[in-house]
Amino acid sequence: MRLPQIHNRMTLFWVVAAFALTIPWFTWSRLEPLRGLFEARTARVPSQDTQVAPSDLPRTPGTFEEAKRVLYDQVYRDRRLTFYCGCTYSGRRVDLASCGLQPRKNVDRAARLEAEHVFPAHQFGQFRQCWREPICRKPSGGSYKGRKCCEETDAVFRTAHNDLMNLYPAEGEVNGDRSNYSWGMVPGEKRVYGQCNMEVDSSIRRAEPPENIMGDIARTMFYMEATYGFKLSDQDRKLFDAWNKMDPPDEWERSRNERIKKIQGRGNSFIENYPAMIVSSSGR
Numbered sequence: 001m002r003l004p005q006i007h008n009r010m011t012l013f014w015v016v017a018a019f020a021l022t023i024p025w026f027t028w029s030r031l032e033p034l035r036g037l038f039e040a041r042t043a044r045v046p047s048q049d050t051q052v053a054p055s056d057l058p059r060t061p062g063t064f065e066e067a068k069r070v071l072y073d074q075v076y077r078d079r080r081l082t083f084y085c086g087c088t089y090s091g092r093r094v095d096l097a098s099c100g101l102q103p104r105k106n107v108d109r110a111a112r113l114e115a116e117h118v119f120p121a122h123q124f125g126q127f128r129q130c131w132r133e134p135i136c137r138k139p140s141g142g143s144y145k146g147r148k149c150c151e152e153t154d155a156v157f158r159t160a161h162n163d164l165m166n167l168y169p170a171e172g173e174v175n176g177d178r179s180n181y182s183w184g185m186v187p188g189e190k191r192v193y194g195q196c197n198m199e200v201d202s203s204i205r206r207a208e209p210p211e212n213i214m215g216d217i218a219r220t221m222f223y224m225e226a227t228y229g230f231k232l233s234d235q236d237r238k239l240f241d242a243w244n245k246m247d248p249p250d251e252w253e254r255s256r257n258e259r260i261k262k263i264q265g266r267g268n269s270f271i272e273n274y275p276a277m278i279v280s281s282s283g284r
């Protein structure tokens with residue numbers, strides 16, 4: 001009499017187990033669109049754990065504090081205009097009325113001037129050892145990883161992080177909203193910053209800049225790839241090729257490049273050789 005009882009219990013166990021496993025499988029299989037989105041997101045950012053010989057690196061400022069000072073006081077010494085919305089600024093405060101910029105939520109940060117990384121530090125840092133593993137030691141004995149650790153230990157990261165070519169004076173809240181999202185086209189024409197034509201969609205982690213700086217952004221991204229070996233995805237390359245053609249370098253973009261070249265010893269060939277570089281950048 002005991003054997004059939006055990007048999008029945010085992011059967012019941014397997015029936016329940018199979019049923020329990022079916023629920024997550026069924027749910028996952030129904031989420032095809034979400035899964036595709038997740039895969040697309042992870043595929044959009046290729047690994048950036050590159051190494052460049054120290055002699056091949058530009059002479060960028062040694063710290064981020066120094067980079068900001070040089071950016072504001074030297075490169076933009078007579079050009080007090082923010083990157084995204086074209087507002088005037090004085091000291092470290094943005095004049096919101098000068099460009100019709102409406103704060104979305106954070107009034108104080110909206111008017112704060114910040115240095116924006118066009119190629120986000122998170123995107124070129126996240127694959128590096130110093131970002132992922134706690135290889136840095138505190139004097140007190142603990143360990144840490146991430147941006148600070150990379151700035152201290154990784155010459156390629158530090159040089160790229162402080163590269164003035166990749167830094168632009170931007171409006172604090174817009175900079176914060178852009179976060180480390182990729183550049184792209186955002187469906188619709190949402191206007192959440194008043195007259196400023198910057199669109200950020202956190203649901204697809206994407207930001208669309210105003211048209212007059214699309215080319216500036218594309219050439220900055222090409223420069224970061226060429227200088228540090230940070231790879232652009234095929235999708236990004238197509239987008240930036242289009243932006244590069246649509247918005248050629250203007251007088252200010254060329255002057256900015258010359259000023260930074262004097263400081264760092266190297267210019268952006270995608271600006272200097274425009275439009276010759278279009279062919280080589282799109283042909284890869």
Ligand SMILES: [Ca+2]
Pocket residue numbers: 212213214215216247248249250253
């Ligand atoms: Ca432009």
